Amino acid sequence: xxxxxxxxxxxxxxxxxxxxxxxxxxxxxxxxxxxxxxxxxxxxxxxxxxxxxxxxxxxxxxxxxxxxxxxxxxxxxxxxxxxxxxxxxxxxxxxxxxxxxxxxxxxxxxxxxxxxxxxxxxxxxxxxxxxxxxxxxxxxxxxxxxxxxxxxxxxxxxxxxxxxxxxxxxxxxxxxxxxxxxxxxxxxxxxxxxxxxxxxxxxxxxxxxxxxxxxxxxxxxxxxxxxxxxxxxxxxxxxxxxxxxxxxxxxxxxxxxxxxxxxxxxxxxxxxxxxxxxxxxxxxxxxxxxxxxxxxxxxxxxxxxxxxxxxxxxxxxxxxxxxxxxxxxxxxxxxxxxxxxxxxxxxxxxxxxxxxxxxxxxxxxxxxxxxxxxxxxxxxxxxxxxxxxxxxxxxxxxxxxxxxxxxxxxxxxxxxxxxxxxxxxxxxxxxxxxxxxxxxxxxxxxxxxxxxxxxxxxxxxxxxxxxxxxxxxxxxxxxxxxxxxxxxxxxxxxxxxxxxxxxxxxxxxxxxxxxxxxxxxxxxxxxxxxxxxxx
Amino acid sequence: xxxxxxxxxxxxxxxxxxxxxxxxxxxxxxxxxxxxxxxxxxxxxxxxxxxxxxxxxxxxxxxxxxxxxxxxxxxxxxxxxxxxxxxxxxxxxxxxxxxxxxxxxxxxxxxxxxxxxxxxxxxxxxxxxxxxxxxxxxxxxxxxxxxxxxxxxxxxxxxxxxxxxxxxxxxxxxxxxxxxxxxxxxxxxxxxxxxxxxxxxxxxxxxxxxxxxxxxxxxxxxxxxxxxxxxxxxxxxxxxxxxxxxxxxxxxxxxxxxxxxxxxxxxxxxxxxxxxxxxxxxxxxxxxxxxxxxxxxxxxxxxxxxxxxxxxx
Numbered sequence: 126x127x128x129x130x131x132x133x134x135x136x137x138x139x140x141x142x143x144x145x146x147x148x149x150x151x152x153x154x155x156x157x158x159x160x161x162x163x164x165x166x167x168x169x170x171x172x173x174x175x176x177x178x179x180x181x182x183x184x185x186x187x188x189x190x191x192x193x194x195x196x197x198x199x200x201x202x203x204x205x206x207x208x209x210x211x212x213x214x215x216x217x218x219x220x221x222x223x224x225x226x227x228x229x230x231x232x233x234x235x236x237x238x239x240x241x242x243x244x245x246x247x248x249x250x251x252x253x254x255x256x257x258x259x260x261x262x263x264x265x266x267x268x269x270x271x272x273x274x275x276x277x278x279x280x281x282x283x284x285x286x287x288x289x290x291x292x293x294x295x296x297x298x299x300x301x302x303x304x305x306x307x308x309x310x311x312x313x314x315x316x317x318x319x320x321x322x323x324x325x326x327x328x329x330x331x332x333x334x335x336x337x338x339x340x341x342x343x344x345x346x347x348x349x350x351x352x353x354x355x356x357x358x359x360x361x362x363x364x365x366x367x368x369x370x371x372x373x374x375x376x377x378x379x380x381x382x383x384x385x386x387x388x389x390x391x392x393x394x395x396x397x398x399x400x401x402x403x404x405x406x407x408x409x410x411x412x413x414x415x416x417x418x419x420x421x422x423x424x425x426x427x428x429x430x431x432x433x434x435x436x437x438x439x440x441x442x443x444x445x446x447x448x449x450x451x452x453x454x455x456x457x458x459x460x461x462x463x464x465x466x467x468x469x470x471x472x473x474x475x476x477x478x479x480x481x482x483x484x485x486x487x488x489x490x491x492x493x494x495x496x497x498x499x500x501x502x503x504x505x506x507x508x509x510x511x512x513x514x515x516x517x518x519x520x521x522x523x524x525x526x527x528x529x530x531x532x533x534x535x536x537x538x539x540x541x542x543x544x545x546x547x548x549x550x551x552x553x554x555x556x557x558x559x560x561x562x563x564x565x566x567x568x569x570x571x572x573x574x575x576x577x578x579x580x581x582x583x584x585x586x587x588x589x590x591x592x593x594x595x596x597x598x599x600x601x602x603x604x605x606x607x608x609x610x611x612x613x614x615x616x617x618x619x620x621x622x623x624x625x626x627x628x629x630x631x632x633x634x635x636x637x638x639x640x641x642x643x644x645x646x647x648x649x650x651x652x653x654x655x656x657x658x659x660x
Numbered sequence: 661x662x663x664x665x666x667x668x669x670x671x672x673x674x675x676x677x678x679x680x681x682x683x684x685x686x687x688x689x690x691x692x693x694x695x696x697x698x699x700x701x702x703x704x705x706x707x708x709x710x711x712x713x714x715x716x717x718x719x720x721x722x723x724x725x726x727x728x729x730x731x732x733x734x735x736x737x738x739x740x741x742x743x744x745x746x747x748x749x750x751x752x753x754x755x756x757x758x759x760x761x762x763x764x765x766x767x768x769x770x771x772x773x774x775x776x777x778x779x780x781x782x783x784x785x786x787x788x789x790x791x792x793x794x795x796x797x798x799x800x801x802x803x804x805x806x807x808x809x810x811x812x813x814x815x816x817x818x819x820x821x822x823x824x825x826x827x828x829x830x831x832x833x834x835x836x837x838x839x840x841x842x843x844x845x846x847x848x849x850x851x852x853x854x855x856x857x858x859x860x861x862x863x864x865x866x867x868x869x870x871x872x873x874x875x876x877x878x879x880x881x882x883x884x885x886x887x888x889x890x891x892x893x894x895x896x897x898x899x900x901x902x903x904x905x906x907x908x909x910x911x912x913x914x915x916x917x918x919x920x921x922x923x924x925x926x927x928x929x930x931x932x933x934x935x936x937x938x939x940x941x942x943x944x945x946x947x948x949x950x951x952x953x954x955x956x957x958x959x960x961x962x963x964x965x966x967x968x969x970x971x972x973x
Contacts, residue, residue, distance in 0.1 A: 186846050259843050265820060266803040270769070270845060354821020355951065360804055361819065394709070400724040425806065426817045427824055430754060434747055441739035448735040449728065455698060456727065458705035460717045465710070473702065480698055484691040487739070491687060491746030493680050496753055497813040500806060500841035564684070565670065566810025568841045571849035575837065 130533065130630040145230035146633060151216035153237050158212060161203040161244065166596065168196035173589040176582045181573045189572040190257040191273070197260025202282050203244050205516055206374065209381035211292055213523045214320050216531055218296060220624035220631060221314055223305025223640040228298040232291050240288035247281030250274035259570060264352035264363040268344040276345060279338045286331045293327030296320055305623065307642035314622055314646045315398060318405040319384030322412035326373045330416070334370035337363065361426055368419035376415040379511055380408055382519030383450055386472050389522050390454050392620045393469035394461025397647035400453045407446035414443040424495045433492060440490035447483050451476060467541035471522030474549045478514030482507060485560065503563025509556045518548065521599070528603070529617045533630040534610030540602040547595035554588025621648050673811045673831050679749045680813040686745065690738065753814065756827040761794050764876070764959045767818045768801035770847035772838060773956070777963070779879065780870040784853035786838065789863035790830050797924060798824045799955045806842035809855055817842055823924050830857040880964025883957055887949070901946065902939045908969035913940040927962045
C-alpha cells in the first residue's frame with residue numbers, strides 16, 4: 126500500500142479536528158457515538174440489575190428515575206438518531222454517488238461540533254445531578270414539579286437538534302446535486318433513498334422539537350402558562366407538539382436501518398433487490414405518513430375519541446409500506462445464492478426482529494388493546510424490538526459490511542459471526558419477556574414492582590447480561606482489526622456499488638477519476654462465480 | 661372459559677375485558693400466521709438457495725408488480741379489519757352510561773384518594789360492589805397520572821385541570837391491582853392501590869361500617885357558605901348571580917348566545933374561570949377561585965351543586 130489514503134494523508138490532531146473530509150468526520154462521529162452508546166448502555170445495565178428483584182434494593186427511586194431518563198435521552202438523541210446517518214451515511218453517501226465530498230463539507234464539520242456541544246451539555250446535566258422527567262419531558266411534571274436539571278438537559282437536546290438539521294440538509298443537497306454522471310434517481314442504491322427520506326424528516330420535524338423545548342423552558346423559567354393548567358396552560362398541548370416530532374423521529378431512527386438492509390440482503394444473496402421502485406417509494410411514503418400518526422401515543426390521554434380513531438387508522442396505514450419492505454427482502458432471497466457472512470447474519474436477524482417489532486406495533490395501534498398495553502412493558506418491548514433489534518442490528522450489519530472500506534482492514538469472520546448470533550439470542554432473551562410482562566400489566570418506569578412479575582424480569586435481566594457481553598465483543602475484534610487486521614482489497618464482497626470501485630481505504634478525494642454510471646444498481650453477476658473473497 | 665387454559669394469562673374480569681382479550685387473541689393468531697409464514701420462507705430460501713447448493717435458479721421472477729400489489733392489498737385489508745375491530749371495542753370501553761353510583765378519585769403525588777358519595781374516603785384503595793357499573797370522576801391535584809387496572813384491561817390518564825369520567829364494572833369479588841401508569845415523579849412505582857370488589861350485601865355493610873363522616877354534599881354546602889358563594893348564589897338573592905337550584909344536568913343559555921349542559925365540567929370551569937362562560941343576562945362579576953380551592957374542595961362544591969338539582973328555585 127504505497128499510495129496515501131484519507132487516513133495517512135496527515136497524522137496531526139489538527140488534521141482530524143479541523144478536517145472537512147466527510148470520511149474523517151464520519152470517524153469523529155463514530156468515536157463519539159461509541160462513547161455515548163456505552164454511557165447509555167451502562168444506564169441500561171444498572172436498570173436491569175435493579176429490576177432483577179421486586180424491591181428497590183440497588184439504587185434509590187430518585188436514582189432509578191435518573192437512570193432511565195439518562196438511558197432514554199442518550200440513546201435516542203446521542204446514539205440512535207445520529208447512528209447510521211452520521212457515521213455510515215457520512216462516509217458512504219459521497220462514495221456511493223461518486224462525489225468528492227458532501228455538498229457542504231464545512232457545514233458537516235460544524236454539525237459535529239454542534240453535536241458534541243449538545244452532547245456535553247447533556248452530559249453536564251447528567252453528572253451535575255441528573256434529570257428525572259423521562260426522555261419524554263411530559264408537562265406539567267417537567268415544568269413545575271421536577272427538581273432536576275431539566276433545562277440544561279433540554280438545552281443539550283435543543284442544540285443537538287441543529288446538528289440533525291444541518292446533516293439532513295447536507296444529505297438532501299448532496300443527493301440532488303452531486304450524483305455522478307449517469308446516476309439517475311432510479312439507479313441510486315436504496316440506502317440513499319432511505320437516507321433521503323430520513324433527511325426530509327430531520328429537516329421538517331426537528332424544528333418542532335426545538336419549539337417544544339423552548340416553550341417548556343419558558344414555562345419552567347418564567348412561569349408563563351403554556352402547559353400547566355394552574356396558570357392557564359394545557360398539558361396535552363405539550364404531548365401533541367412533542368409527539369409531532371418524536372413519532373417521525375422513530376422513522377428517523379429506523380429508515381436508515383432499512384436502507385442498510387437493502388444493501389446487505391442484495392449483496393449476500395447476489396441478486397438485485399426485489400421490487401426496487403416499490404421499496405424506494407415506500408421509504409418516502411413512510412416519511413410522509415409518519416407525520417400523521419403522532420396521536421397514537423395519546424389514546425388514553427383524554428384526546429377526543431374521533432382523533433383517536435383517525436390516528437389509529439393512520440398508524441395501520443403507515444405499517445403497510447414497512448410490511449411491503451419485509452416481503453421484498455424475503456423475495457430477494459428467492460433463487461439467490463446466499464452467503465452467510467457476518468453482515469448477512471445481522472440482516473437476517475434484522476428481518477426477524479423488525480417483523481416482531483412491527484407486528485406488536487399493530488397491537489398498539491389497535492385502539493382497544495392499546496388502552497391496556499400503553500405505558501406498560503409491552504410498549505418498552507415493542508420499541509426495543511424496532512430500535513435495538515432493528516436499528517442497532519442494522520447498524521452493526523452495516524458496520525461489518527463497510528468496515529473493510531472504512532479501515533482498509535479485514536476483521537475476524539469467526540468472531541463476527543459469533544457476536545451476531547449472540548446478540549440475536551441475548552436480545553430476544555432480554556426483550557421478549559417484556560412483552561409478557563406488559564400483557565400481564567406491569568407498568569413501565571417502575572422502580573419497585575409487585576413480586577408476581579419477578580420471573581420474567583429475572584429472565585430479562587439474564588438476557589441483558591448476554592447482550593452486554595455480545596455488544597462488547599466487536600470492541601475487541603474490531604479494535605484488533607483496526608491495527609493488526611489483514612489488508613482488505615478494494616472490493617472484498619464483490620459488490621457493484623460505486624463505493625467498492627475505489628481503493629480501501631479510499632484516497633482523500635475518493636476517486637482518482639470521475640466515475641460514470643451506466644447501469645442499474647445491484648447488478649450482481651448472473652452466473653454466480655463471484656464469491657466474496659474473505660468468506 | 662377458554663382463556664383459563666392459557667398459561668401466564670389472568671383472564672379479564674369485566675364485561676369489556678372479555679372483548680379485549682378476544683381482540684388480543686385475534687392479534688396473536690394473525691401475528692403468529694405472519695411470523696410463521698415469513699420464518700418458513702426465510703428458512704426455506706436460506707436452505708435451498710445457500711451459496712454452493714446446486715439448485716434451479718433459472719426463471720427468476722422479473723416482473724414484480726403483481727406480487728407487490730397482492731401483498732400490499734392483503735396487508736391493507738388485514739390491517740383495516742384489525743382497525744375496525746379495535747375501534748369498536750374502544751368505543752365500548754370508554755362509554756359512560758350510569759351515574760347511579762359515582763366515586764370521586766383525586767390523584768396526587770403519590771397516592772390515590774377515593775371517596776364515595778356518602779363521604780367514605782379511602783387512600784390507595786377503592787371498595788366497589790360487583791356486577792354494577794360505577795362511574796369514576798377523576799381529577800389530578802398536580803401532574804399527569806394514569807388510572808390503570810390490569811384485571812379490567814382498563815386505563816385512563818388523569819390530567820390536571822380537567823375531570824375525567826371512566827366507567828368500571830367488576831364481575832368477580834376479589835382484590836385487584838390499581839397502578840399509576842403515567843410516570844409522575846420520585847415515588848411513581850409506589851403509587852399503587854387496590855380495587856376491592858365485594859358482593860353487593862358485603863359492600864353495603866362495608867359502607868356503613870366506615871368511620872362516620874358527613875356526606876360529600878353537606879361538606880360541599882359548608883364550603884359553599886365559608887367561601888362566600890352563598891352571598892350571591894344563595895336562596896333569595898338572584899339579582900347578581902343565577903340560582904343554582906335545579907341547575908345540574910339542564911341546558912344553560914350563555915351571554916354569547918350559545919347553550920351548554922350544566923355538567924361536572926361546566927360547574928368546575930365556572931368556579932375556576934367564571935368569566936369564560938357567563939350565563940345570559942348576568943354581568944361577569946364573579947371572582948375566580950383558581951388556586952383558592954383544592955381538587956378535593958372543588959369536588960365537594962360540585963357535588964353540593966349537583967345535590968341541589970332536585971330543588972326548585
